[in-house]
Amino acid sequence: xxxxxxxxxxxxxxxxxxxxxxxxxxxxxxxxxxxxxxxxxxxxxxxxxxxxxxxxxxxxxxxxxxxxxxxxxxxxxxxxxxxxxxxxxxxxxxxxxxxxxxxxxxxxxxxxxxxxxxxxxxxxxxxxxxxxxxxxxxxxxxxxxxxxxxxxxxxxxxxxxxxxxxxxxxxxxxxxxxxxxxxxxxxxxxxxxxxxxxxxxxxxxxxxxxxxxxxxxxxxxxxxxxxxxxxxxxxxxxxxxxxxxxxxxxxxxxxxxxxxxxxxxxxxxxxxxxxxxxxxxxxxxxxxxxxxxxxxxxxxxxxxxxxxxxxxxxxxxxxxxxxxxxxxxxxxxxxxxxxxxxxxxxxxxxxxxxxxxxxxxxxx
Numbered sequence: 001x002x003x004x005x006x007x008x009x010x011x012x013x014x015x016x017x018x019x020x021x022x023x024x025x026x027x028x029x030x031x032x033x034x035x036x037x038x039x040x041x042x043x044x045x046x047x048x049x050x051x052x053x054x055x056x057x058x059x060x061x062x063x064x065x066x067x068x069x070x071x072x073x074x075x076x077x078x079x080x081x082x083x084x085x086x087x088x089x090x091x092x093x094x095x096x097x098x099x100x101x102x103x104x105x106x107x108x109x110x111x112x113x114x115x116x117x118x119x120x121x122x123x124x125x126x127x128x129x130x131x132x133x134x135x136x137x138x139x140x141x142x143x144x145x146x147x148x149x150x151x152x153x154x155x156x157x158x159x160x161x162x163x164x165x166x167x168x169x170x171x172x173x174x175x176x177x178x179x180x181x182x183x184x185x186x187x188x189x190x191x192x193x194x195x196x197x198x199x200x201x202x203x204x205x206x207x208x209x210x211x212x213x214x215x216x217x218x219x220x221x222x223x224x225x226x227x228x229x230x231x232x233x234x235x236x237x238x239x240x241x242x243x244x245x246x247x248x249x250x251x252x253x254x255x256x257x258x259x260x261x262x263x264x265x266x267x268x269x270x271x272x273x274x275x276x277x278x279x280x281x282x283x284x285x286x287x288x289x290x291x292x293x294x295x296x297x298x299x300x301x302x303x304x305x306x307x308x309x310x311x312x313x314x315x316x317x318x319x320x321x322x323x324x325x326x327x328x329x330x331x332x333x334x335x336x337x338x339x340x341x342x343x344x345x346x347x348x349x350x351x352x353x354x355x356x357x358x359x360x361x362x363x364x
Contacts, residue, residue, distance in 0.1 A: 019185055020194060023217060032200050035069055044144050046122075049145040051081075052068055057098065067092075078109050083113070089102055095355070098314075103132075108131045136153065137152075139153075143194075144192035147190070147192050152195050153175075153178060156199045156201070156206075162224075163206060163224035166224050169235065171235060201218075245281055246320075247320055248277065250277070250302070251323070251325075252296065253326050254327050254331060259275065290323065296334065308320060311353040
């Protein structure tokens, strides 16, 4: 092997060996203080780790913080959460979005309580068998809560690794390679701290825009930094926008009460509370949506509110026309619906799109 090539290989090997130590040294000085994270030298609580990881799926740290604190105050351990009703869990989750997570959260707590005596399995394989725990979440709990030598790869870690090694493939295709490269950043011990160090590095230094490369402990041999194109990583394929769907929401009041119903358990917003709505379809006109209004004998005319309510789901944007009506005091709710006091709506498991529709319809 030529001398220059040998020196390059030796340098690369030395850098590879030193990175885990550099990361942990940086983490020990700059770790974020998060409500679910154990203090330095303390053992992590698997319940807190699991609860936070489920909440953090597709949701940022700032948003999750208050919800985590509320859940922990209401249900301080997995036994308490597993003994709660799904309705209570959905109500507490309302506003956090991606409501299948709440249903899986409850199902998982029930399974841990019923099948494992209230103790989380301490292996990736055991964790994977629980409801709502996929490969990433199993790795995160295993590493952080049980110090198993495995590397969970979230969005922050994908960004750090793709820049460090200048991974050219589009992100979706590059995920297996990024997982392999990220695993090289594990030291012989402190797996959980290694993972959290990379997460913190991506959140605070190796940010999507204007990364603070001068402060990064891995900046000496970061391939993207050496080429000056850090912000172009990770490479992303063009994303197609979902087709706009349209529909109507019907705000019906009976004095100080509002007509609501519960959505089917499965599907979008499953098990959540909603006002009556039409189907949400691409190209649907207002007349077709209005024809799906709830049947209430005392309603002779629906009043259409000016404007529309907009909401963006993961796979499609939505526009809702809002119709309102008032009914007499003795009008019964149609089958499958119920009247609830407007003053107690905060206690209902209303997703954000329904809160928007109600606020628009009631002018609140």
